Amino acid sequence: MHKVTLGSQGLTVSAQGLGCMGMSQSYGPADDTTSIATLHRAIELGVTLLxxxxxxxxxxxxxxxxxxxLLGYALDGRRDEVQIATKCGIQDINPEQSSKFTLGAAPAYVKQACEASLKRLRTDHIDLYYLHRVDPATPIEDTxxxxxxxxxxxxxxxxxVSETTAEQLERAHAVHPISxxxxxxSLWTRGIEDEVLPAARRLGIGIVPFSPLGRGFLTGSLGADATFGKGDFRASNPRFRAENADANQSLVEVIREVAAAHEVxxxxxxxxxxxxxxxxxVPIxxxxxxxxxxxxxxxxELKLTGDDLARLATLADAVSGARY
Incomplete structure (x- = not known):
């Protein structure tokens, strides 16, 4: 895996990272043994942004x-081989409705959250610390x-920062450089292209896409009749409901055709x-x-052709269902 510089402040990371959330929630039962083996394999492959x-x-x-x-345990003795990104600002989630967050990012809480994260991660520093969501009760400048x-x-x-508007990004960056x-x-979620992406690029801020595979849908492994077990939030996600999942299969068919041409x-x-x-x-x-x-x-390392990109360019226009 080749390296890139994320943002303008000198943070060097792998060109692709690894999102670790699903190892502990949202996508079925946890399996720590499997997850730890995957974290170690990531390091072997040069995927070092965790x-x-x-x-x-x-x-x-x-x-x-x-x-x-989990990461603190898995990285024992290997901390210097990776870049750890973690976040603060969400204090609780309603397990029955994951879009319902209890937010909190007052300065005192941020300090406490960081100390707690350092302890759980078994490290003396966090490479990239995100504000997970903007707290409406706290000016972003204070956070x-x-x-x-x-x-x-x-x-x-x-x-x-995570999931901010372009205006919030500007305000945050004015207080301290945001990396x-x-x-x-992803191919089916492109809303940041209107304002957030241009603002980030103008300010020299790197972009870290989460769910770049559409929560697994864009892999083609989930049919319209797919079912999800207890603890898998996709069971209540609008795009995975039967009527929307069936319509969204047309996107996957185009992706499959491009994949077949490249034998991937x-x-x-x-x-x-x-x-x-x-x-x-840098997707994760x-x-x-x-x-x-x-x-x-x-x-x-897969390079798509101009014709491939043209075919894929309009897929987001045909998506059925809201992302949350």
Whole structure:
């Protein structure tokens, strides 16, 4: 895996990262043994940007902070081989409706959250610390100001924000340089292209797409009749409801045809498209399995043709169902 610079402050990471949330929640039962093996395999492949958050695990059986604890255990003795990204700002999630967050990003809370994350991760610094969601009760300037103090104290190396508007991104960056913005971005979710992506590029901020495989739908492995077990939030996601999933299969068919021409998998085409959007884009596909990790990592080197990109360009226009 080749390296890239994320943002303008010098953060060097792998061109593709690994989203770790699904190891602890949202996508079925956790399997720590499998997840740890996948984390170790990621390092072997040069996938060194590992993305977690303090809230990951809150909807699973292990609870708040479980995913950070998992990484802390898995990275024992290997901390210097990776870049850890974690987040604060979501204090709780309703397990029955994951879009219902309890937000909190007051300066004092941010300081406490960082100390707790450092302890769970078994490290003395966080490479990339994100504001997970903007707290409407706290001006973003106050939150970023507290995070900037963590940088000054050496507890955090670089700052990021997640799912902000372009205007919020500007305000945050005015307080302290922001190295990355994390937002959902894929062949079927392209909303950031209107305002957020141009603003990030004008400010020299890297883009970290989460769910670049459409929560697995764009891999072609989920038919319209797919069912999801307990603990899998896709069971209530609008795009996976039967009527929408059936309509969305037309997107997957196009991806399959492009994949067949390259003799690769549909998911690799979907990821290659995200990579094609620019060297300032570092997607973080999530998985708990080494096999999928290896497939995803290979997609970082897949080059799509101009004709491929033209065919894929309009898929988002045909998506059925809201993303949440």
């Amino acid at each position: 993305d977690t958050a303090d809230i990951y695990g809150a909807t699973g059986i292990y609870g708040f902070g479980a995913n950070e604890k 970023i100001g507290a995070m900037a103090e963590l940088v000054a104290e050496g507890k955090v190396r670089y700052l990021g 990355a913005i994390q937002s959902e971005y 998998l549909p998911g690799q085409v979907a990821l290659a498209w995200v990579h094609s959007r620019g060297d300032d884009i 596909p999530g998985t708990k399995r080494s096999t999928y990790l290896e497939q995803n990592a290979a997609a970082a």
